[in-house]
Amino acid sequence: MNRRRNVIISIAAAVLSGMLVYGVYLLQLRQVEFQETVSVMVPNRFVPAGERITPDMLEVKQVAKASYISEMVLDAESVAGMEAVVPLGLGEPLLNWKVDKFRLLPSRTQSTFQIPRDYVLSVSNGIRAGDKVILYVTGEEVASGRLFDQPVTVASVKTSANIEIDDTDNPNLLSLASGDKEKMYASRRDANGMIDYINLNLQEEQWLELDSLCKSGKARIVIAYSSQSLDIADAAAAQTEAGS
Known part of the structure; x- marks a missing residue:
């Protein structure tokens, strides 16, 4: 009986010793990795x-x-x-x-689409390239509502003369990148020109959904400026303060 107990104790000690050695090995390996x-x-x-x-x-x-x-x-x-x-x-x-490299170009899953003017009921004149916008659909035969869950990026906004709308002395994109909301507001206030063409970065399925709704003329979209553009400016300003 004593011999059997000694054997069990020896085996248990060997197992514990092996586990201890393996634990030390893991700690040393982790230290080497660090x-x-x-x-x-x-x-x-x-x-x-x-x-x-x-x-x-x-x-x-x-x-x-x-x-x-x-x-x-x-x-x-x-x-x-x-x-x-x-x-x-x-x-x-x-x-x-x-x-x-190209912030206004579409991502790999997107393309830049020029929205036909007859698809648009109204567009906020405060919209500039780089902004986030929300699309709403409306019409006599469709229920008015938001078209996409997430805002989409504006690639460009131009006049009928194909001129980009912005304040040349205070470009909106520079103000947006710097997180300066005051200058962003000023660039919208001082820029001149009615928006005739707007280009949006959309995924293929988004464009097909928009086109299928509007091509018959029974529905049109409203393009509204999104506060997410200001959220981007706030985030940039916060990181600027943190880094200074």
Whole structure:
């Protein structure tokens, strides 16, 4: 009986010893992973939203491999010439989503559609390129309501002379990128020209839904300015204050 008990105790001790050794191994392995680093690109100064990125704005910073994510930029040349979508803080790892080359161009799932004038019942004259707008459908044979759940981006707004509507001395896009709501308001107030053409970045199914509703002439859309454009300005301003 004593021999059997000794055998059981020996086996239990061996198991516990093995578990302890394995636990120490895992801790050492985790420590090694944290000690390994990856070279990522970070701004060497504060970069406001809307500014073009050049290689001399960036420098290399070592981050722990365990902290690395695939969105981090590894090569300065890969983002050269792109525009900061949001303010970039000093020494903060640069992420791919924070820069864009063509902010007003459609995404991979979108195309830019010029909305036919006979499809539009009204359009807010305060709308400018880069704004978010909400589309509503109305008509005698359709129930009035919001067309899409999410706002869509305005690619451009032009007059009948094909001239982009904006204040040349205070462009709306620069004010939007900088998060300056006062200048955004001023650019809308001082810009001249009636909107005759508006181009929207839409997904294919969105355009087909809009076209099927309006092509018969029984329904038209109302294009309204969305406060999400101001939310973008607020977010940019908040990040600017945080980075300064």
